[in-house]
Amino acid sequence: MAMASRFLLQISHTACIRSTVVPAVTRLSPRLCFGRVPRWIHSSSAFCKSKADSTNLQEIIEHETEKKSKSLVTHDELFEQAARDAKSKASFNRVLDTFNKKDIRRRGHVEFIYAALKKMPEFKVERDIAVYNKILDVFPKEVFVPQNFIQRTFNHYPRQQECGVQVLEQMENYGIMPNMETKVLLVQIFGEKSHPMRKYQRIMYWFPKFKNLNPFPVPHELPQDPVDLARFSLTRIANDLDAKITVYQLPSTHITEAGEEISHPHIVGIQSPEQRSLLAKHNSDRPVFVEGPFPLWLRKTYVHYYLLRADSVPPEEQIEEALDPEMLGPEQSLFYPQYIDLDLQRDLGDDDSFDVDDVVEGAVYAMCMTAQGDQATLAQWISGLQENNPILGKVPTVFRLDSGFRKLQKVEDIHHDSRQNQSPGTEEEHIVEEEVLHSQGMKQ
Numbered sequence: 001m002a003m004a005s006r007f008l009l010q011i012s013h014t015a016c017i018r019s020t021v022v023p024a025v026t027r028l029s030p031r032l033c034f035g036r037v038p039r040w041i042h043s044s045s046a047f048c049k050s051k052a053d054s055t056n057l058q059e060i061i062e063h064e065t066e067k068k069s070k071s072l073v074t075h076d077e078l079f080e081q082a083a084r085d086a087k088s089k090a091s092f093n094r095v096l097d098t099f100n101k102k103d104i105r106r107r108g109h110v111e112f113i114y115a116a117l118k119k120m121p122e123f124k125v126e127r128d129i130a131v132y133n134k135i136l137d138v139f140p141k142e143v144f145v146p147q148n149f150i151q152r153t154f155n156h157y158p159r160q161q162e163c164g165v166q167v168l169e170q171m172e173n174y175g176i177m178p179n180m181e182t183k184v185l186l187v188q189i190f191g192e193k194s195h196p197m198r199k200y201q202r203i204m205y206w207f208p209k210f211k212n213l214n215p216f217p218v219p220h221e222l223p224q225d226p227v228d229l230a231r232f233s234l235t236r237i238a239n240d241l242d243a244k245i246t247v248y249q250l251p252s253t254h255i256t257e258a259g260e261e262i263s264h265p266h267i268v269g270i271q272s273p274e275q276r277s278l279l280a281k282h283n284s285d286r287p288v289f290v291e292g293p294f295p296l297w298l299r300k301t302y303v304h305y306y307l308l309r310a311d312s313v314p315p316e317e318q319i320e321e322a323l324d325p326e327m328l329g330p331e332q333s334l335f336y337p338q339y340i341d342l343d344l345q346r347d348l349g350d351d352d353s354f355d356v357d358d359v360v361e362g363a364v365y366a367m368c369m370t371a372q373g374d375q376a377t378l379a380q381w382i383s384g385l386q387e388n389n390p391i392l393g394k395v396p397t398v399f400r401l402d403s404g405f406r407k408l409q410k411v412e413d414i415h416h417d418s419r420q421n422q423s424p425g426t427e428e429e430h431i432v433e434e435e436v437l438h439s440q441g442m443k444q
Contacts, residue, residue: 075115145191164196265371
């Protein structure tokens with residue numbers, strides 16, 4: 001009897017101790033407490049860990065996330081190391097070969113491909129189809145191919161398929177058409193029923209249709225010489241085969257007797273025979289205006305041009321020239337009709353209330369491009385035009401130039417200058433200052 005009471009006291013003492021550690025022991029049934037020795041209640045490791053253990057766990061998690069975030073940085077460092085010698089196609093391919101030989105399982109290939117796509121413009125290989133095929137070859141073969149319709153339905157390996165679509169989208173953005181090697185690689189990597197393969201089929205369907213759609217294509221590589229670039233730009237603006245381009249001044253520099261270096265900008269102009277005849281009929285009592293600069297974008301290159309124009313002729317001074325009957329011939333010409341009576345059947349639901357105001361603008365007599373848009377440089381252009389247009393010596397010339405003149409720049413240079421000049425807290429002041437200058441220019 002004494003042994004039994006001692007055993008019960010031991011059990012109750014043990015239960016009281018465990019109830020201080022785990023409150024759930026108080027809810028044990030009497031049968032568990034008195035019928036047998038109670039089991040230890042296992043709690044989670046997070047509950048038993050101290051504050052020091054929790055801080056260690058947090059440090060481990062931060063270390064792992066930092067390693068994952070640095071995965072793209074390490075791949076960027078590979079390309080930066082290869083670019084120390086020279087940024088060329090050979091060095092870019094060398095980085096791809098190094099990654100392929102590093103691990104046979106190609107671990108981290110998705111991050112590496114994204115880094116390669118970002119670095120392609122720096123190495124000047126963004127328009128090379130062979131390099132794109134070499135990037136696709138980084139993917140492991142026959143691993144991401146779906147084996148049944150369920151895997152095809154639920155987007156088998158979505159992260160890898162999205163990366164393959166990004167490669168094809170960058171090819172599409174740069175106008176690169178895939179070839180047969182691209183198709184073979186996509187079939188080996190993702191299979192015939194996959195999102196990258198569908199993207200390939202859409203590109204192959206639409207690219208041949210839009211390849212020669214633009215009647216005035218701009219070459220990918222623009223002329224580096226400013227005179228040649230001005231020739232190409234003015235020809236594109238004028239859109240007249242009879243227009244004549246004249247180089248009034250070539251870029252040059254000379255040193256004066258005082259040792260001062262003076263640079264002369266280039267001046268390139270264009271004028272068509274029709275513009276020359278219109279300028280000859282201009283009223284000498286009315287001035288002509290030199291206006292500009294006007295912007296023109298050629299892919300990523302920004303250029304500007306200037307116009308020689310006149311104000312619109314008042315309605316009371318407009319003279320309608322009668323057509324020569326000999327030009328019409330014995331029968332009425334469709335190009336020069338004398339009278340056309342068209343009885344068009346209109347529906348009752350047609351709305352004829354829409355009206356368009358005809359805005360009459362002045363004639364444009366000539367255009368030019370120059371590296372400096374000051375009044376002295378443009379005056380040299382006007383004096384050069386007087387050789388074929390003697391009326392300019394009698395007509396007053398007014399220069400209406402904008403103050404926002406900028407030299408020839410590319411997109412990268414403009415972004416670089418804006419980042420350097422912009423400071424926090426001054427953006428609104430800069431916008432207000434530009435609006436004031438623009439309003440003052442309009443008042444003049």
